[in-house]
Amino acid sequence: xxxxxxxxxxxxTLPRHITVxxxxxxxxxxxxxxxxxxxKRGVMAAxxxxxxxxxxxxxxxxxxxxxxxxxxxxxxxERMEHGDEAADMKPRPPVVTVMGxxxxxxxxxxxxxxxTNVVASEAGAITQxxxxxxxMVPNPDDPKQPKKVTFIDTPGHEAFTAMRARGATxxxxxxxxxxxxxxxxxxxxxxIDHTKAAGVPMxxxxxxxxxxxxDPTRVKTQLTEVGVVVEExxxxxxxxEVSAKTKQGLDxxxxxVLLVAEIAELKANPDRPAEGTVIESEKDPSRGPxxxxxxxxxxxxxxNIVVAGEAWGKVKAMFDDKGRRIKEAGPSxxxxxxxxxxxxxxxxVIFVADDERTARDMAxxxxxxxxxxxxxxxxxxxxxxxxIAAGRVKDxxxxxxxxxxxxxxxxxxxxxxxxxxEVRVNVIHAAAGNxxxxxxxxxxxxxxxxxxxxxxxxxxxxxxxxxxGVDIRNYRIIYExxxxxxxxVKGLMEPVIxxxxxxxxxxxxxxxxxxxxxxxxxxxxxxxxxxxxxxxxRGGEMIHDSRVSSLKRFTEDVREVTNxxxxxxxVEKFDKWEEGDVIEAYHTEQRG
Ligand code: GDP
Numbered sequence: 001x002x003x004x005x006x007x008x009x010x011x012x013t014l015p016r017h018i019t020v021x022x023x024x025x026x027x028x029x030x031x032x033x034x035x036x037x038x039x040k041r042g043v044m045a046a047x048x049x050x051x052x053x054x055x056x057x058x059x060x061x062x063x064x065x066x067x068x069x070x071x072x073x074x075x076x077x078e079r080m081e082h083g084d085e086a087a088d089m090k091p092r093p094p095v096v097t098v099m100g101x102x103x104x105x106x107x108x109x110x111x112x113x114x115x116t117n118v119v120a121s122e123a124g125a126i127t128q129x130x131x132x133x134x135x136m137v138p139n140p141d142d143p144k145q146p147k148k149v150t151f152i153d154t155p156g157h158e159a160f161t162a163m164r165a166r167g168a169t170x171x172x173x174x175x176x177x178x179x180x181x182x183x184x185x186x187x188x189x190x191x192i193d194h195t196k197a198a199g200v201p202m203x204x205x206x207x208x209x210x211x212x213x214x215d216p217t218r219v220k221t222q223l224t225e226v227g228v229v230v231e232e233x234x235x236x237x238x239x240x241e242v243s244a245k246t247k248q249g250l251d252x253x254x255x256x257v258l259l260v261a262e263i264a265e266l267k268a269n270p271d272r273p274a275e276g277t278v279i280e281s282e283k284d285p286s287r288g289p290x291x292x293x294x295x296x297x298x299x300x301x302x303x304n305i306v307v308a309g310e311a312w313g314k315v316k317a318m319f320d321d322k323g324r325r326i327k328e329a330g331p332s333x334x335x336x337x338x339x340x341x342x343x344x345x346x347x348x349v350i351f352v353a354d355d356e357r358t359a360r361d362m363a364x365x366x367x368x369x370x371x372x373x374x375x376x377x378x379x380x381x382x383x384x385x386x387x388i389a390a391g392r393v394k395d396x397x398x399x400x401x402x403x404x405x406x407x408x409x410x411x412x413x414x415x416x417x418x419x420x421x422e423v424r425v426n427v428i429h430a431a432a433g434n435x436x437x438x439x440x441x442x443x444x445x446x447x448x449x450x451x452x453x454x455x456x457x458x459x460x461x462x463x464x465x466x467x468x469g470v471d472i473r474n475y476r477i478i479y480e481x482x483x484x485x486x487x488x489v490k491g492l493m494e495p496v497i498x499x500x501x502x503x504x505x506x507x508x509x510x511x512x513x514x515x516x517x518x519x520x521x522x523x524x525x526x527x528x529x530x531x532x533x534x535x536x537x538r539g540g541e542m543i544h545d546s547r548v549s550s551l552k553r554f555t556e557d558v559r560e561v562t563n564x565x566x567x568x569x570x571v572e573k574f575d576k577w578e579e580g581d582v583i584e585a586y587h588t589e590q591r592g
Pocket of ligand 1: 100101102103104105106107108109155207208209210211242243244245246
């Protein structure tokens with residue numbers, strides 16, 4: 001925010017959110033003056049509390065300023081890109097995530113790789129669990145130059161997709177573990193869909209080949225049936241037979257990891273300020289907030305000032321995956337860092353800031369942007385329909401869940417047939433069973449909607465969908481399901497007008513005024529605004545529905561009264577108040 005230099009110009013640029021203190025500084029008045037102005041508008045705000053642009057601009061106007069919104073740029077999401085010249089780009093180790101069905105041996109495989117591939121001098125060093133580790137792999141081209149591979153130590157697609165839903169793709173390559181005696185199972189299919197949705201290359205590790213019941217050929221055939229064609233069958237997915245128990249095939253698996261990484265030409269510029277992703281974090285009782293990060297670009301040094309999501313701090317110490325102190329961490333290196341002021345979340349981006357003040361401001365701003373970002377990432381069928389009508393969207397991603405395999409296949413092919421020249425319907429994941437948290441994460445990460453046929457949404461999925469704003473639609477009639485998606489694809493779906501409750505006020509006393517009666521109330525939750533839509537409830541039943549015609553605090557007219565405050569409320573065309581009535585204030589919103 002900047003106050004115009006020219007005397008008398010009195011114009012001011014304000015961001016989308018601003019604290020009372022910042023607003024007072026921008027306008028050159030005391031915070032008390034701002035608080036008074038806000039109170040006139042019925043808003044009780046403390047000095048460090050934020051208000052939205054509209055409110056701040058109104059206050060500025062009353063104090064004789066002309067406010068303008070700050071340009072949308074300059075947010076945390078739009079940090080300056082350091083120009084990385086092609087010549088600065090150096091090869092970096094691949095970052096690998098292991099996925100697969102429960103009990104197929106993901107953890108055993110990660111352990112076996114860790115045990116067999118520590119460098120001799122490190123043998124005996126206690127490996128710390130920091131969420132990721134690096135191993136040295138013999139280089140077939142040059143035995144003197146072993147290469148590094150980074151493994152993320154939290155196996156499974158849930159964590160992988162939860163990170164993607166937060167906007168982070170750390171993984172370069174997925175190792176899909178399939179037990180040779182068990183074959184493809186539901187979570188194997190899920191892992192395949194999650195990997196495809198992320199567009200990450202895959203290597204299959206057919207595990208437990210030491211068992212007499214092992215049948216690797218059956219696994220390969222099953223993979224072909226779900227569209228994963230292994231090299232042996234003419235496809236491009238390497239499939240390696242391994243045993244985490246006897247360690248057979250592990251070297252071969254790692255060499256293939258290196259080959260796939262080579263094809264992907266993974267490179268980063270190590271000589272620039274670091275940027276990476278938090279993969280694990282915790283509050284250590286003696287060391288304070290600790291975060292394991294994987295650096296993706298640049299090099300992180302001790303003493304760097306960093307922002308990680310809503311946390312910031314100065315890197316006081318760094319440790320590698322063996323718990324040894326390190327001074328710096330380059331691309332693809334996992335490091336545990338100490339010195340943050342708060343605990344960041346897995347999936348948060350970490351980057352180096354110029355100084356402490358900037359870091360603190362960016363962390364605060366990130367906190368405010370987080371909730372909005374979740375909303376803007378969300379996709380609803382109505383919104384997609386509107387975008388399609390406006391020619392902005394070419395794809396509709398769908399996650400399909402149905403009660404039985406039979407209906408699943410029928411719905412899937414009907415949906416895919418809706419694809420036309422303009423819009424493609426992609427069923428990115430289809431499975432029998434209830435809608436769960438993992439489906440919601442995949443939807444959030446892939447901008448998809450979830451359609452269910454004769455299924456329920458599990459509580460975890462429901463909670464997550466509310467946080468991530470994912471659109472879940474349940475149907476009992478196939479025809480209606482198809483018709484809704486068809487309408488969306490044609491851009492014909494009407495936007496839904498949804499009702500949002502703002503707050504409730506209980507009537508405690510009734511006052512006679514000129515022209516009628518008003519209710520003396522206590523706001524019990526949320527807020528009530530003048531001119532807001534409102535209904536009167538008596539014993540839980542609605543007896544009147546119109547709007548708030550007058551709102552007073554003591555004798556003053558106010559715009560808003562919040563939770564815990566008393567006020568006088570008049571409702572249009574209604575005055576038959578009784579004590580105990582409840583006024584429900586609400587507004588409507590267009591979804592989509
Ligand atoms: P996860 O759930 O995928 O992480 O699977 P685990 O690594 O916990 O392994 C599940 C079970 O399979 C354990 O009892 C392991 O000992 C066993 N297991 C894992 N890999 C192998 C293998 O290569 N051969 C045999 N025979 N058993 C294995």
